Amino acid sequence: MIFVVGIGADGMAGLAPASRAELRRATVVYGSKRQLDLLDDSVTAERREWGKPFLDGLYAVRDFAGDVHVVASGDPMLHGVGASLISLCGADRVTVLPHVSSVTLACARLGWSVQDTEVISLMTARARAAVRRGGQAVVLCRDGSEPAELATVLAGAGLGDSRMTVLEQLGGPAERRRDGTAQDWSVAPPAGVDNLNVVAVHYLPDERLLSVLPDDAFAHDGQLTKQSMRAVTLAALAPRPGELLWDVGAGSGSIAIEWCRSGSGCTAVAFERDEQRRSRIATNAARFGADVEVRGAAPEAFADAELTEGGVTGVQTPSAIFIGGGLTTPGLLDACLQRLPSGGSLVANTVTAESEALLLQYYSKLGGQLRRFQHYRGEAVGGFTGWRPAMPVTQWAVRKP
Incomplete structure (x- = not known):
């Protein structure tokens, strides 16, 4: 059996009796050096630090003969090793004894309700992943340098007025709190921030x-899927939590960004031929904290990728593909369909007769849904109001069998 015991910065003194008893009967305890150093002399077990790569340590715990113990920070089920071990070994082999999480402690210090507070982990993500356009969050950092990096990212995204509180060694005798704004800390960050x-x-x-989002939320040069078409396109793509989109001919990246905003863990790869537009996509994505990887022209950017059981080498297999530009590029549509997994969705929008003819050919062969959208805007005509039509958009949506 695997026993995962959560421990706080106050060490053994803060543990519940059941957690102390588990550690005192252990024969082998795995953990980081910092966590193992929190154990006192009443824990006589052999102490083993996690090695590198970390996954090797998880395999060692999985394959251990007999009972083995793991010590982890706070609540092991909150972005912690508890969930990793359960995923690897099964819930029937893992018993978790949680401690108070750093998130709960932070909310208690600030007077925030936990249910109204987002939790963002930077353990495996970059600081830009913590950009939000409002609300409140507790951001879990890897080390003492990340609060300053986060402040710089927020200030650069136009969120310099955001209030930031760094909480160090929560729950321990060396607990410390420092308050500031993203703008102030981007210029003069707090010094000597503890890694915890x-x-x-x-x-x-x-x-x-x-x-x-409204159209003016994106920097663009006119190559933008307008708001009304974005709404119907997202409906056709139907994103689900944790899914990946390929946005082909991405322009300003608006579809990729809306995809990422739509659900937890949604990510995108944007393929765009023009260098200036690629730079603009990256800027737009950073403004909304969208996890968008920007690549070059399709199909060249993935033509050499090799399909494997784990996906496409170099580019992760998408759950859905959107084609917003370049439909008549030789081989593009076939390359996208080839790389779409079974059950994946492809949606293509076009305004030209040539691209529409191509979509009709594929629709006749593969089926799916074919739609045409016509939108009108009210505009001034002298002292009156008239309807000005936008270019009609033809959309083909298909799911790969």
């Missing part, structure tokens, strides 16, 4: 929108 820290962020200004 979290950052509480109240994002300002609050510009949260749950619907698709």
Whole structure:
């Protein structure tokens, strides 16, 4: 049996009796050096640090004969090793004894309700992943340098007024709190931040929108899927949590960004031929904390990729593909369909007769849904109002069998 015991910065003194008893009867305990150093002399077990790569340590625990113990920070089920071991070994082999999490402690210090606070982990992500256009979050940091990096990212995204609180060694005798704003800390960051820290962020200004974004939220050169078409395109793509989109001919990256905003863990790869547009996509994605990887022209950017059981070498297999530009590029549509996994969705929008003819050919062979959208805007005609039509958009949506 595997026993995972959560421990706080206050060490053994803060543990519940059941957790102390488990550690005192252990024969082998795995953990990081910092966590193992929190154990006192009443724990006589052999202490083994996690090696590198970390996965090797998990395999060692999995394959251990008999009972083995693991010590972890706070709540092991909150972005912790508890969930990793259960995924690897099964819930029937793992018993978790959680401690109070750093998130709960941070919310208690700030007077925030936990249910209204987002939790963002930077353990395997970059600081830009913590950008939000409003609300509040507790950001779990890897080390003492990340609060300053986060402040710089927030200030660069127009969120310099955001209030930031660094909380170090939460729950321990060396606990420390420091308050500031993203703008101030981007210029003069707090010095000597302990590696054991979290950052509480109240994002300002609050510009949260749950619907698709207005067109002026994106920097663009006219190559932009307009708001109304973004709404129907996202409906056709139907993103689910944790899925990956390929946005081909991405333009400003608006579809990729809306995809990432739509659900937890949604990510995208944007393929774009023009270098300036690629730079603009990266800027737009950073502004909304969207996890968008920007690549070159399709199909060249993935033509040499090799299909394997684990996906496409170099580019992860998408759950869905959107083609917003370059449909008539030789081989593009076939290359996208080839790389789409079974059950994946492809959606293509076009406004030209040539691209529409191509979509009709594929629709006749593969089926799916073919739609045409026509939108009108009210505009001034002298002293009156008239309807000005936008270019009609033809959309083909298909799911690969």
